[in-house]
Amino acid sequence: MPSATESSSPPKEAVEQYRPNLMNQSPAEFMRPTTRTRGTSNAKTNGVGVQVEDTRICVVMVGLPARGKSLIAQKVVRYLGWLSITAKCFNVGNYRRTATPQPNAAFFDTSNKEGERLRKAAAEAAVADMVKWFKKPDNLIAILDATNSTKARRRWIKERCDAEGIESLFVESKCDDEDIIMSNILEVKTTSPDYQGQDPEEAAKDFRERIKMYERVYETLDEDEADMTYCKIIDVGAQVIINRIQDYLQSRVVYYLMNLHIKPRSIWISRHGESMYNLSGQIGGDADLSTRGEMYAKALPDLVKQSAGDLPLTVWTSTLKRTAQTARYLPYEKLSWKALDELDSGVCDGLTYAEIAQNYPEDFKARDDDKYNYRYLGGESYRDVVIRLEPIIMELERSENILIVTHQAVLRCIYAYFMGSPQDKSPWMEVPLHTLIKLTPRAYKTEEERMFANIPAVSTFREKGSKAQHQETEESTRRNSPMISGEAKA
Amino acid sequence: MDTLLTADVAAKSLNFRRRSSTYVDAIHDLPEKESMAPAQLYSTESGRLFHSGRIVIATVGLPARGKTHTSVALARYLRWLGVKTHIFHLGDYRRAFVGAKGEVPDDYFHVNASTSSVLLRNKILKKCREDILNFLNHENGQIAIYDAVNPLAGGRRALAKEFEKHNVQTMFIESTCTDERIIEENVRSVKISSPDYIGWKPEDAVQDYLKRINARIPHYETVEESDLHYVKMINAGERVVVNNCAFGYLSQRIVFYLLNLHIKSRQTYFCRAGTTRDEENYKGDASLSAEGQDYARKMSEALIAHRESEHQNLIKQGAPESSALKPLTIWTSTRKRTVETASYLENKGYRVRQRSQMSQLNPGVCEKLSERRIRELFPDEVAKHEQDPYHHRYPRAESYHDLAVRLEPIILELEREQNDLLIIAHESVLRVLYGYLMACSAHDIPNLEFPRDEIIEIIPASYNNSAKRIHISDLPSRLVPGSPEDIKIPVPPSGTISPLSGMGTPAGTGTATPETSGREAGLLPLRGNISTRP
Structure with missing residues (x-):
């Protein structure tokens, strides 16, 4: 009777016979994979760890509202798209808005069971769509734009990704600088679809209430999440903690994040x-x-x-x-x-x-x-x-x-x-x-x-x-x- | 004693400074004259780059944590980018002061050391710091890497403050390990080869070495000073903490590089592509000729045989029988001739990746022209080219510099790759990549030669890399020296690369090793230049 351990490693011949198909290749690939080993085998390894070609990365944004998460997410999508790396942003807020277009701050109170249920459902729908999107071989990097503020939520996302053979890279923007938060609240959030057509003063006030709701449950990325790949950006780059970068593409994303600044310029x-x-x-x-x-x-x-x-x-x-x-x-x-x-x-x-x-x-x-x-x-x-x-x-x-x-x-x-x-x-x-x-x-x-x-x-x-x-x-x-x-x- | 000159330090410390030579990794040499580095994008009046100011990178960490490896790798990359960088190993200064056989006092690293030890320590530190400041202030240096233990927070603050007075930023890079296995592996691979441990069992030697470190450096404080610029690399880069480092282009660039660095060692092999049916054509993308196919087979077999014999040697030297050869990955350009040269190995199951950045130097107007014809048609350009063959660009052509800039992503992936790597590419690309790994000057790179009957192997080590040649036998001789598909851009005869090896001889003693011994020992990776061609 074969033991259980035998079946977990691929047969030796299969590893040796692995051969990529090099013919169907664009004339000037950059960081784009030359070949993908998707589908039947789910073979991420060549006997020697993860290969660059096989990577699919889910960049998971983490942080309180008004910390520039959406700005970062948009820039990364644009940068990668420009390098012909197909990237897409999945904004959980958009999924949530289909059920509750313009909720007030009370909706985000964790003791509001209905609000909690709807927000979890939105996250699930976004992740499900993302997993579906990754089935297409060219799709390489997804960005999950949401607060993802609790350890339980992050663990859930990591497990979902692991099960699908997708690498997860958590990017936390942690910032306590009042000026930056205020300018974010004013410039961005008062134009958010959540507050469309509302009085800007009222909107800003409600939005600050919403942030308070999140602050109550917010848990920053820390030591007991050391098994995760993450990049934690504190106070717009004053300190950056980078944990378990696994390949060149991830390092490239992190390098790009470290070079961004948010000063106005033309x-x-x-x-x-x-x-x-x-x-x-x-x-x-x-x-x-x-x-x-x-x-x-x-x-x-x-x-x-x-x-x-x-x-x-x-x-x-x-x-x-x-x-x-x-x-x-x-x-x-x-x-x-x-x-x-x-x-x-x-x-x-x-x-x-x-x-x-x-x-x-x-x-x-x-x-x-x-x-x-x-x-x-x-x-x-x-x-x-x-x-x-x-x-x-x-x-x-x-x-x-x-x-x-x-x-x-x-x-x-x-x-x-x-x-x-x-x-x-x-x-x-x-x-x-x-x-x-x-x-x-x-x-x-x-x-x-x-x-x-x-x-x-x-x-x-x-x-x-x-x-x-x-x-x-x-x-x-x-x-x-x-x-x-x-x-x-x- | 106070007036001890750097030259004495050099003479007493075997690895401190070498004569310029392309056979030896030149990472510890100070460039003798001003010239732009391989991938330097532009030069400023001061010779410094990116308006990033001057930086001292100070390492922090106990012995056997990979400090020297990190310093050397970083210096290699920065120099290649065109940043004038030099490494100051405090250990070299210490050895120079106490002599090769001498020992520093037992309490040398102790906080409450005896007066005489403190005096000695201060004298050594002072000399090293003077050299650093001299390099930054008077030799247009931009980055000085200060390779030392720097164990105490107070000492680090004082260091940063002292350099601050000279308008120099200090960035600390700490290497620290929470995983004992990494430390033990490191000790085993680099530290216990010393004569002290001949005849010891490896495990005992490792334990003894670690015990000695702990006794000698009992006080160590990890970097936590939030007011300082620091990067903390934990467990060989598994976790990286970057504090307060957004002060310039270079600091960010350094972090990016560190994210790709790993300390496992692996070999890199370079070889040429086979010959093609349409020899003289750069723009056409011809397939291999029958002769080229034959070359591909012989090259592949020579490489496989060499790797197998190296493996057997390792086992003879006591490696366990079961230890496997490191997997081999092959990179080619997207040109047919390199892809087809790799296909023999690909059919054997080796993994092949095409990299578009690795296409050869664009010859521009020189395409299909003989050297004589180029001299007739473009005498002015030839004259300019002979002045600076690295940076000069024939009309519509790429210079070596252009090529180096476009190869940068390859350099970083080269650092990240954990498998052994065979690179099959045009000679111009091999020159630049070899130049990176062996820290050749921009002046030497255009003259390096990769004859087709040899595979060049680069063997990594933390202090410096070394190169070795593997002969491919039975090739028709006309294939070997020339490169029919070569771009025949005339390069000036250069007196600087002698076919004699410097072989790590310290400056001053100057006894060159005879050519034959180097050749036989496989220690002469490269021939000189075009003028030595038959």
Whole structure:
């Protein structure tokens, strides 16, 4: 009779015969798994512990209301999505609202049995949906946004995750700074769906009552939860406790969390001024500015000043001539980054779209079909550009006011990071020349403002399927482009 | 005695400082001249990076807690990022003062030590701190790693205060273990190889060593000073407490790195991809030729045989019969030639991962051109390139620096990986990764050579890594030295890398080991440069 212990470890041959399928792979995977071993085997190990490829992580937010949990959750989703790691936020409040759209503070009293039951039901529904969502092989990181304020609730979530083979990473935001809590209450919670249409003063008062209800039962992550993977952020990073990080992807999430700050700031982005290549309709290259491009460079300091006033700024450019020339009259400190160089178009560098359509008809079509993943022969794809922009984004998160002068494709990628634009849309976004874009990150979405220098330029925008020459369109420099709207709160 | 010079310290302490050589892990060398580091993104006027100011990283922890391992790994990463970093091991200073054979007094680490011990202790500390401040104040150093026990809260406060006077931040990194097994394992692997323990049973040696530590350092206070910047790593990073460290880009970066560090040792192997059908083409993605397939098979067999014989050696040296070989994982780029080179091993059941960041250096305009032709077409570029082959970029090409920056995620995963690792990639990628593991200077990296008939093995150790070559026999000779698919970017003949090995000889004594002995012993990982090619 076989003993029970034998059946718990996979047979030796099965381990040795494990072979990933390497064929179905996107051209430029970053942290994305190459293969997944889902379904039948549930084999998370290769005899040597957890493999990066096999990880699915549930990031569980922990903390009292008004501690910035939703802000953190949204930023992580946007950051991961931008890196092509499919992430989704499950907000327990949204589930609860379907039953009780606008409860008052008494609903959150733990002695209110009905309230307690409804809130537990909402958590269960959210976790059940999350588990269902994880069945799809590409879905990697879920964020469970709720207070999860008791040890019992957290243990329950961990056990649910363990049973499904999902790693859990608890992220607690613990903060006692009255100023931060108050500004959170005012800016975020008075616009919450729970208080829509109510008097803001009353809403804030009720909300503070609600926080008190939670404070009575709140238990912070501590020693007797040492078996869990967690990251506890105390007073916006004054102290961070990181427990049992299991893989690179988790460390990446924690590193990102540690770099976030919540000071108000803006980022300005602009393309370089019109270049000689823009005039001739060629792509790529390292051309000088045209006369009109030079005019834009001269107009830029005033345009920036109108928008930024006397704020301290740092200017970042690429290493190509046209961005340095565009930025040269700006009276700020400047840094040039190779990572901000334009998408490398490989063999097509220096050609016009018409020439590409003629010489590489198949490539031209392939690019239209999937512009985000299409990699020019010997060059780069949008996905490749995102990979090399990653350190820039981390540095941007750490910095305050930055003005970036860069190129069309790179600008689209940075814009997509802040606005959460989907990959099938972001490469097609129209960004006219001689336009300054101001992005201001707010709690639930990024605000955008566009300023036009009113200096004519060719349009370099090419619609899907078209091989249009770069056209002289007066209005393209004046009108608002079809913006891709930023995401709203889930 | 007070005027003891650093040179004397170097001469008396075997590992303190070495001559520059690419065969030896250069992590303890002070770079001799200013040049940008492998992955440095930009340089500032002061030579310091990221506007993060100057930092002393002071280790805290009893012996055998992995302090030296952490210091060395961190220095390797920071230097690679372009942060001018140097490690100051207090133990090296102590040994230099009392001589190689000498012993410090028994009460040297005691709180109530005798006057003479206190004097000696203060003298050693003073010298070490003077060197640290000199490095930060006068040599454009940005991070000094002060590797010492730093056992008492009072001493740590005083240290932070002293550096504060010089406008230098102090960040403490404590290594502590609540799990006895980790400590014992650590003692077994690094501490009891000393002559004192020859002939001892390992368990007895471990216990004796721990007893001696406890007697010598009876007072130890864990870091809990909330006003200080500190990172506490508990049980080899299982739990990390980060206190008050959000003061700059570098401090956060350091924590990120520490989250990926583990102290288990494993081997890394580097080898080239096989040759392809379309030799000269960078942009085309050709499959392996028949010859390339043959190479893949021979390389794989050589590696398997080598690992097996190493394993047998271990068993001969007393490892238990049952101890298994560490599993081997293979990383390739997404280029067909590297993927196909790995497929022989993949068919044997080894795990293969493709990493897009590991594609080769983009040659830009130099593609398909011979060196002679490049010199004709771009004489100015060649001249610039010879000035700085690491950072110069031919038109539309990538520089080695660009390559290093894009390889950063690979470096971190390399630290995290617990299996043995075979990396099959283009020579340009191998150069940069080898440069990281062996702390080569940006100047040397473009000149490193990876002949196709050799697998390079990097053997880790806490104080420094070492490299070894594994020969692949029976390869057609024309495959070996050249690299037909290579980018023929001309590199200047360099006098700095001599094919003679420095082999860890301390500066000053200067006796070079003859070439042949190194070769036979497998201790010469790399040949010199292009000028030594037949």
